Amino acid sequence: MSDASPLFVIENLHAGIEGQEILRGVNLTINRGEIHALMGPNGSGKSTLAYAVAGHPNYEVYEGRVLFKGENVLEMGPDERAQLGMFLAFQYPTAIPGVTMANFLRLAVNSVRQARGNGEGKPLTPREFRRLLREKMELLRIDESFASRYLNEGFSGGEKKRAEILQMAMLEPEFAILDETDSGLDIDALRTVSEGVNSIFTPNMAMLLITHYQRLLNYIKPHFVHVMLDGRIVESGGPELAEELEQRGYDWLKEESGAVGS
Numbered sequence: 001m002s003d004a005s006p007l008f009v010i011e012n013l014h015a016g017i018e019g020q021e022i023l024r025g026v027n028l029t030i031n032r033g034e035i036h037a038l039m040g041p042n043g044s045g046k047s048t049l050a051y052a053v054a055g056h057p058n059y060e061v062y063e064g065r066v067l068f069k070g071e072n073v074l075e076m077g078p079d080e081r082a083q084l085g086m087f088l089a090f091q092y093p094t095a096i097p098g099v100t101m102a103n104f105l106r107l108a109v110n111s112v113r114q115a116r117g118n119g120e121g122k123p124l125t126p127r128e129f130r131r132l133l134r135e136k137m138e139l140l141r142i143d144e145s146f147a148s149r150y151l152n153e154g155f156s157g158g159e160k161k162r163a164e165i166l167q168m169a170m171l172e173p174e175f176a177i178l179d180e181t182d183s184g185l186d187i188d189a190l191r192t193v194s195e196g197v198n199s200i201f202t203p204n205m206a207m208l209l210i211t212h213y214q215r216l217l218n219y220i221k222p223h224f225v226h227v228m229l230d231g232r233i234v235e236s237g238g239p240e241l242a243e244e245l246e247q248r249g250y251d252w253l254k255e256e257s258g259a260v261g262s
């Protein structure tokens with residue numbers, strides 16, 4: 001496939017839970033090198049989009065396609081999507097008792113390396129792994145003691161978010177969706193995490209940031225901003241759209257799009 005084809009495409013996606021349609025025809029194209037922000041009021045379907053794309057078992061897809069590197073990921077299991085180079089960080093990350101951060105990361109990194117043929121698909125040696133982990137933890141200013149803690153167990157809100165970004169830094173995905181990575185971060189952590197995300201980002205990858213606040217977008221500059229209302233993207237623009245939303249809220253878009261309720 002040529003490099004000119006988009007990295008990630010959502011076509012007319014209809015999805016929901018238990019027969020209840022939440023996404024009602026979402027279209028989105030993201031190219032390599034682009035950062036897109038997805039905003040919108042509570043309950044508009046942003047997290048549903050992230051879960052449907054990730055292949056969460058509770059979410060049903062009724063119609064449409066999601067193409068990553070030209071392949072329809074809706075036909076793949078969540079692990080295959082990750083192995084193909086997608087990374088999804090969730091609004092409410094789960095704890096895995098008994099599994100340390102370092103062990104979890106080593107398994108995840110080696111599984112992705114193997115599937116993607118990185119370094120000829122060979123697993124990292126324990127020494128290589130430790131060096132990589134230390135480098136990324138320094139980058140994100142995460143305390144070394146984190147590596148031996150159980151994944152997300154007893155992590156504070158902000159620590160969970162940092163742990164997510166650490167996962168992303170270790171996995172080096174080509175496409176990442178971050179759902180409210182900024183929520184619960186204190187001002188310093190927001191800056192550290194944003195700097196970390198910026199330093200991980202390369203022109204060969206792309207990112208979709210789901211956020212409520214312009215604040216994050218001051219640190220991580222999006223090329224495009226989209227607004228979701230009632231399960232559809234009703235407005236797209238440049239970074240100035242986020243500033244306009246900060247000033248004016250969502251009501252003007254609700255009126256323009258004829259959306260009811262929400």
Ligand SMILES: Nc1ncnc2c1ncn2[C@@H]1O[C@H](COP(=O)(O)OP(=O)(O)OP(=O)(O)O)[C@@H](O)[C@H]1O
Pocket residue numbers: 017022040041042043044045046047048049091
């Ligand atoms: N498990 C579920 N069962 C029933 N309804 C659900 C479930 N999960 C989500 N919904 C509904 O789907 C709609 C969209 O939810 P979603 O979490 O995608 O919104 P969001 O845009 O991410 O909101 P927020 O900004 O608050 O995170 C909401 O009305 C929500 O109540």
Ligand SMILES: [Mg+2]
Pocket residue numbers: 046047048091179
């Ligand atoms: Mg959400």
